Amino acid sequence: MTSDVQHSSASHRENISANRARLVSGRRWIIKIGSALLTNDGKDLNAEGMRTWVRQIVNLKQQGVEPVIVSSGAIAFGMTRLGWKERPSAMHELQVAAAVGQMGLSQAWQAAFAEHGIETAQVLLTHADLSNRQRYLNARSALTTMLDLGVIPVINENDTVVTDEIRFGDNDTLGALVANLLEADTLILLTDQDGLFTADPRSNPSAALVDERKASDEALDAMAGGADSKGSLGRGGMFTKLRAARLAARSGANTIIVGGKIPQVIDRLHEGETLGTLLLPDESRTVARKRWLAGHLQMSGRLTIDAGAVKALRESGSSLLPVGVREVEGDFKRGEVVACVDEQGNEVARGLVNFSSADIKKVRGLTSQRVRDILGAMVEPELVHRDNLVLC
Ligand SMILES: Nc1ncnc2c1ncn2[C@@H]1O[C@H](COP(=O)(O)OP(=O)(O)O)[C@@H](O)[C@H]1O
Numbered sequence: 001m002t003s004d005v006q007h008s009s010a011s012h013r014e015n016i017s018a019n020r021a022r023l024v025s026g027r028r029w030i031i032k033i034g035s036a037l038l039t040n041d042g043k044d045l046n047a048e049g050m051r052t053w054v055r056q057i058v059n060l061k062q063q064g065v066e067p068v069i070v071s072s073g074a075i076a077f078g079m080t081r082l083g084w085k086e087r088p089s090a091m092h093e094l095q096v097a098a099a100v101g102q103m104g105l106s107q108a109w110q111a112a113f114a115e116h117g118i119e120t121a122q123v124l125l126t127h128a129d130l131s132n133r134q135r136y137l138n139a140r141s142a143l144t145t146m147l148d149l150g151v152i153p154v155i156n157e158n159d160t161v162v163t164d165e166i167r168f169g170d171n172d173t174l175g176a177l178v179a180n181l182l183e184a185d186t187l188i189l190l191t192d193q194d195g196l197f198t199a200d201p202r203s204n205p206s207a208a209l210v211d212e213r214k215a216s217d218e219a220l221d222a223m224a225g226g227a228d229s230k231g232s233l234g235r236g237g238m239f240t241k242l243r244a245a246r247l248a249a250r251s252g253a254n255t256i257i258v259g260g261k262i263p264q265v266i267d268r269l270h271e272g273e274t275l276g277t278l279l280l281p282d283e284s285r286t287v288a289r290k291r292w293l294a295g296h297l298q299m300s301g302r303l304t305i306d307a308g309a310v311k312a313l314r315e316s317g318s319s320l321l322p323v324g325v326r327e328v329e330g331d332f333k334r335g336e337v338v339a340c341v342d343e344q345g346n347e348v349a350r351g352l353v354n355f356s357s358a359d360i361k362k363v364r365g366l367t368s369q370r371v372r373d374i375l376g377a378m379v380e381p382e383l384v385h386r387d388n389l390v391l392c
């Protein structure tokens with residue numbers, strides 16, 4: 001063991017258990033499963049493994065956690081189906097492998113959850129879906145609706161339509177961006193190693209497992225190696241997992257890198273057991289989330305809200321409804337960021353709007369029922385959802 005992982009003083013152990021215990025209360029978990037695990041190192045779909053993870057994910061759900069799966073393996077499984085031994089380098093061949101593999105992958109997830117009477121939904125995302133504000137909100141609203149309905153989203157990158165320049169490229173990054181999108185508490189990266197080691201255990205058998213660190217800890221970079229430290233099937237290696245943990249930390253999520261083959265790994269993590277590598281955000285979830293929203297987004301307009309709305313936002317942590325809006329300034333679309341000011345002009349909050357400025361002009365001051373009558377039943381009741389709102 002290197003000195004890096006030897007610091008097991010009593011206070012350190014106490015910290016570990018406190019942080020691990022905090023995971024147990026997390027409401028939303030993103031569980032990303034890598035290609036090597038899902039395809040038995042590229043041989044065939046790991047149906048037994050999938051059944052085991054599914055059982056545990058169902059357990060999580062029964063305990064009130066909202067699980068979201070980010071599933072890799074389309075390219076690796078597509079290669080198996082097409083009889084390809086080597087991962088192709090040509091983009092069009094990778095796209096074909098992904099398209100073939102994705103069919104089997106979603107069928108397998110669907111079948112495994114169906115044994116427990118649970119529906120799954122395939123969600124294939126591209127970079128544009130998360131970088132464009134309107135699409136970002138659309139993706140968010142579709143995914144949260146699935147969770148509300150008890151459907152488990154199974155997400156992958158839409159590999160067949162993306163080119164190298166616009167790829168997430170690895171599902172560790174995609175998992176982290178989904179954690180940001182859904183404000184998840186926890187991002188679990190299930191992989192073929194027990195966690196992040198002080199060096200690649202494939203080439204350094206004496207490397208030791210790192211138990212817990214701040215995601216921002218720069219000493220981790222040398223352990224994770226560079227972008228070329230990846231396994232042969234997936235794309236990321238530990239380099240992208242560490243980067244993903246740092247991305248996830250921006251919205252306050254904890255990341256755990258852990259071995260997917262550890263018996264009952266998800267159940268045990270949810271019981272607070274110390275497994276894998278826990279990478280913590282620097283700040284509390286709320287502080288990190290606020291900073292993320294505030295820094296991530298530029299304002300496009302201004303809503304003047306009445307005293308009742310100010311009170312609801314400040315004191316009850318409510319979403320902003322059209323009924324509380326008096327004036328609208330600026331020309332903005334759904335998905336843009338607006339400042340909410342009180343009638344004296346003081347900024348109260350800022351957040352992502354679900355309605356365009358034109359629509360708000362039609363419905364400001366009206367009850368949710370009247371809003372639906374005017375804009376149709378499809379609109380969300382919240383003008384700014386509280387999850388997308390930062391108080392000033
Ligand atoms: N410090 C490290 N600790 C653990 N694994 C490492 C480390 N550095 C590189 N690796 C490699 O990363 C691989 C996991 O990455 P990858 O194959 O992309 O996994 P996945 O398919 O689960 O995303 C491991 O098999 C291991 O060889």
Ligand SMILES: N[C@@H](CCC(=O)OP(=O)(O)O)C(=O)O
Pocket residue numbers: 033034035036071072073074075076098156157159169170171172233234235236237
């Ligand atoms: N979207 C790709 C995932 C590539 C990827 O990130 O793989 P991995 O590093 O194994 O999680 C696929 O389904 O093959």
